[in-house]
Amino acid sequence: MRFLLDAEQQAFAASLDAMLTAAATPAAVRDWSRGAPASGRALWRRVAEAGVFALAIPEAYKGLDPRPVELAVAFVELGRHAVPGPVVETVAAAALLTALDDPGPAERLLPALASGDATATLTLGPYALDADTTDVRLTVSGPTAPARPSEVPGPAAPAPPTELRLAPAPGAPPRPCLDPARRLFAPAPGGELLATGAHVAAASAQALTWARLATAAQALGVGLALLDRTVTHVRQRTQFGVPVGSFQAVKHRLADAKIALEFARPLLFGAALTMTEQDVAAAKVTACEAAYATARTALQLHGAIGYTAEYDLSLWLTKARALRGAWGSPAQCRALVVGGDRRW
Amino acid sequence: MxxxxxxxxxxxxxxxxxxxxxxxxxxxxxxxxxxxxxxxxxxxxxxxxxxxxxxxxxxxxxxxxxxxxxxxxxxxxxxxxxxxxxxxGQNGVSLLAPTLFEHGTGEQRARVLPPMATGEVIWAQAWSEPEAGSDLASLRSRAVRTAGGWLLSGQKTWSSRAAFADRAFGLFRSDPDTPGPHQGLTYLMFDLRAQGVTVRPIGRLDGKPAFAELFLDEVFVPDDDVIGEPGQGWRVAMSTAGNERGLTLRSPGRFLASAARLAGLWQARGRPQDSADRVADALIGARAYQLFTYAAAARFLDGASTGPESSLNKVFWSEYDIALHETALDLLGADGEWADTGWSEGYVFALAGPIYAGTNEIQRDIIAERLLGLPKGRR
Missing domain, CATH: 1.10.540.10 (Acyl-CoA dehydrogenase/oxidase, N-terminal domain)
Structure with a gap:
């Protein structure tokens, strides 16, 4: 039993961090937000070349075989740098296609996701993220998880069959999102039917678990970046003749942010090791709440400058809010924890 | 991993x-x-x-x-x-014993540890004084040189377990003329039944005598009961404080068990929806603390020492413990008023957590200054 990242995993994180630091990522985020994806796609290719998406894809489809721990390591760095685009959705799509009974769609679509030649989005809820610039638009309709007896109060209504479709391009412009880098479109109806039946529902549940793990990691990275930037700010900003970071009221808020993030981290990696629905839900809610609490602290301690779109802090502040609700609200995740069969 | x-x-x-x-x-x-x-x-x-x-x-x-x-x-x-x-026996086992392993002599370990292990000798801590709480280094109780040992005089307070314990350990000022308050302190063990010791039990919030005041009037302590060098007591004691806040004071097993019992209580009360989130947080917090501790243990086995990271632990478990017991008492409703239940006993015990072993305000200062690198300021 050794619950620590090994040297190789730490080196992987450091290399991604260095690459994304050198890559002028904030400028790519702003380009992406205004619908100019070229710089973001260039960044995407470099992330893919580092092997990040291949970590969610079996070797048979040109991936590195699913490695949730390494994927979590990578997504912490993607969050730390606010990398734009459907990063979580591409992982979720890969998990879904891998889990289908029929290998056809996986053979056809996954190699390009592993290499970074293609991006994917996956709609299980109300929107299709980045659907205008994405190559593979997957939409699941109908029940997305096998119903559990305890959740069915009476005789169940006959459910429509679960269908997986390759959706057409969106017909309307995106609806504005609190995080401008997340371009949300109404799912376009129709498109090629890729698969149908109970196995699509089961595969969707798998996709949801992977999406939650990746979101938890991304949120942790967002929170760590917000903490770092705020610590730097309060050390430099002086009022009353001293750095504001020497005041206890400021210190204690940052200490609380540090505690929240450092206790989210082991939940994330524990979930990556077990990949149970309960562990992943716990990691998701905890990392997202830690990141969001850190965002509130970051905004407060930056003062008015933090409340501007122009200042780069906004790239992380808005993402912390968006990730909290994406792929399962805090209440939904907590319900999975108390309702789960397995306890720690 | x-x-x-x-x-x-x-x-x-x-x-x-x-x-x-x-x-x-x-x-x-x-x-x-x-x-x-x-x-x-x-x-x-x-x-x-x-x-x-x-x-x-x-x-x-x-x-x-x-x-x-x-x-x-x-x-x-x-x-x-x-x-x-x-x-x-926890005060002795988790505070004094690690100090003896690090700074004690072979003779002290052979004499003190076996009866501590059997419960034959139960130890109390004697850190705080009426004028020295969070600012522990301002303590004024004295150790004065005498033939073959020291004479202890002064007052200690909030001494956990001292109402019924046998012996105590703490810091005393052996040299009043040092330039800084952290110098001239000596770490000593003494007998709570020795001549010159008066123990006055203090009722905690529920009235139970969980701690005591100690009045010391020229209490003789032999040289054999000094731990480390005279005058080096602060350094010796800080290794204890690191242990107390770090790995060995509150094991994750305690909270995993409490969270499981809370989930059982919630089930027994018909799974009320308005408590579901808080019960989930208790389960999640216990798991987080368990995994955090496994990671800390792995670092420790790699040779890392217990540093300021232990302050993260201390704030986390002390606030977690209160939240868990508050949830239990809220679930019990009017039955939460009874003082003779495990939940009430646990609640009253938990309330002290953010205060002892270095208040959580001090811990947050340590986190901010030593982990985040923020400048020192007025407390």
Whole structure:
């Protein structure tokens, strides 16, 4: 039993961090937000070349075989740098296609996701993220998880069959999102039917678990970046003749942010090791709440400058809010924890 | 990175579980903060020690099993899952013993540790003074040189377990003329029944005498009971403080067991939806603390020492413990008023957590200054 990242995993994180630091990522985020994806796609290719998406894809489809721990390591760095685009959705799509009974769609679509030649989005809820610039638009309709007896109060209504479709391009412009880098479109109806039946529902549940793990990691990275930037700010900003970071009221808020993030981290990696629905839900809610609490602290301690779109802090502040609700609200995740069969 | 225990570690866990299944008292012992309960808990320590379960991570020569940190964590998980009694000897075992292992002499370890392991000698801590709480280095109790030892005089307070304990350990000012308050302090052990010691029990919030004031009037302590060099007491004590806040004061097993009991209470009360989130947070927090501790243990085994990271721990568990017990009392509704339940006892105990072992305000200062690198300022 050794619950620590090994040297190789730490080196992987450091290399991604260095690459994304050198890559002028904030400028790519702003380009992406205004619908100019070229710089973001260039960044995407470099992330893919580092092997990040291949970590969610079996070797048979040109991936590195699913490695949730390494994927979590990578997504912490993607969050730390606010990398734009459907990063979580591409992982979720890969998990879904891998889990289908029929290998056809996986053979056809996954190699390009592993290499970074293609991006994917996956709609299980109300929107299709980045659907205008994405190559593979997957939409699941109908029940997305096998119903559990305890959740069915009476005789169940006959459910429509679960269908997986390759959706057409969106017909309307995106609806504005609190995080401008997340371009949300109404799912376009129709498109090629890729698969149908109970196995699509089961595969969707798998996709949801992977999406939650990746979101938890991304949120942790967002929170760590917000903490770092705020610590730097309060050390430099002086009022009353001293750095504001020497005041206890400021210190204690940052200490609380540090505690929240450092206790989210082991939940994330524990979930990556077990990949149970309960562990992943716990990691998701905890990392997202830690990141969001850190965002509130970051905004407060930056003062008015933090409340501007122009200042780069906004790239992380808005993402912390968006990730909290994406792929399962805090209440939904907590319900999975108390309702789960397995306890720690 | 993995979470799989070796077969040998699992066998150790199974052995602990079997022993605890056979020996754990079927009815909870009376509160250890009462005279009757203190005696019952002391007897339980002897029962544990008879089969070498009282101090499993100690070397075998002092009554332990030299089992290592991971097995200690597994033992604690089993211990609390079994609902076994609270540990009346904890002040000695988790505060004094690590200090003796690091700074004591062989003679001191051979003399002090075995009776600590059996509960024959129960230790109280004597840190705080009426004018020295968070600012511990401002303490004024004196140790004055005399033939063959020292004479202790002054007043200590909030001395946990001292109402019924046998001996105590703490810091005394042996040199009043040093340039800084952290110098000239000496770490000493003394007998609570020695001539010149007056113990005045203090009722905690529920009235139970969980701590005491100590009045010391020229209490003789032999040189053999000085730990480390005279005048170096602050450095010696800080290694203890690191242990207290770090790995060994509150094991994750305790909170995993409490969270499981809370989930059981919630089920028994019909799974009320308005409490679901808080119950989930108790389950999640226990898991987070367990995994955080496994990571800390791995770093520790790699040779890292307990540093300012232990302040993260201390704030986390102390606030977690209160939230968990508040949830339980809220679930109980009007039945939450009874003071003679495990939940109430746990609640009152938890309320002290953010205050002792360095207040959480001090811990947050440490986190901000030593982990985040923020500038020192006025407290």
């Amino acid at each position: 993995d979470l799989t225990h070796s077969p040998a570690d699992e066998a150790f866990r199974a052995e602990a579980r079997a022993w605890l299944d056979a020996h754990t008292p079927p009815v909870p012992l009376p509160s250890l903060e009462t005279e009757e309960g203190f005696a019952a808990h002391r007897a339980w320590e002897a029962e544990l020690a008879a089969d070498r379960w009282s101090v499993v991570n100690w070397p075998t020569e002092y009554g332990g099993r030299d089992c290592g940190l991971i097995r200690w964590l597994l033992f604690e998980e089993e211990y609390h899952a079994a609902g076994a009694p609270g540990r009346v």
